[in-house]
């Protein structure tokens with residue numbers, strides 16, 4: 063299995079500040095992440111831990127986006143200590159044998175182990191510079207740059223288009239300023 067795919071859990075959480083305001087919002091988030099079993103077991107105690115985890119993961123992305131690789135790795139190492147992976151082979155609900163990163167029992171810890179281990183795998187296999195924050199004005203959403211030439215700058219096509227239009231208008235303003 064590819065652990066780097068778990069890094070999407072970190073992105074999803076960092077970009078979900080509002081969803082974490084309520085139990086229902088967080089249940090929806092986990093269900094969208096394909097973690098319906100965790101969503102069903104979610105309690106208010108999990109919310110506090112997920113909110114804290116979101117802040118910590120956002121700081122990892124901010125450090126990486128600011129090109130401070132030592133800080134990003136230091137923060138990730140601290141998260142690995144706090145949310146340890148204890149792998150178990152599981153085969154419940156008629157599924158084939160598959161890997162569980164932890165059998166902690168609490169949805170927040172299962173989510174945390176996945177998100178932190180996913181980022182760790184991505185950073186060690188592809189590089190810290192694969193973590194970014196959107197550069198479109200007022201956005202700051204997290205993204206993973208899996209492009210072959212590490213050229214990604216925005217969280218979405220929508221933000222890329224918006225930023226390109228803004229840059230075009232700024233250029234036109236500069237040009238008309240010079241001609242007058």
Ligand SMILES: [Zn+2]
Nearest residue numbers: 152154160162
């Ligand atoms: Zn399972």
Ligand SMILES: [Zn+2]
Nearest residue numbers: 196201217221
């Ligand atoms: Zn964006």
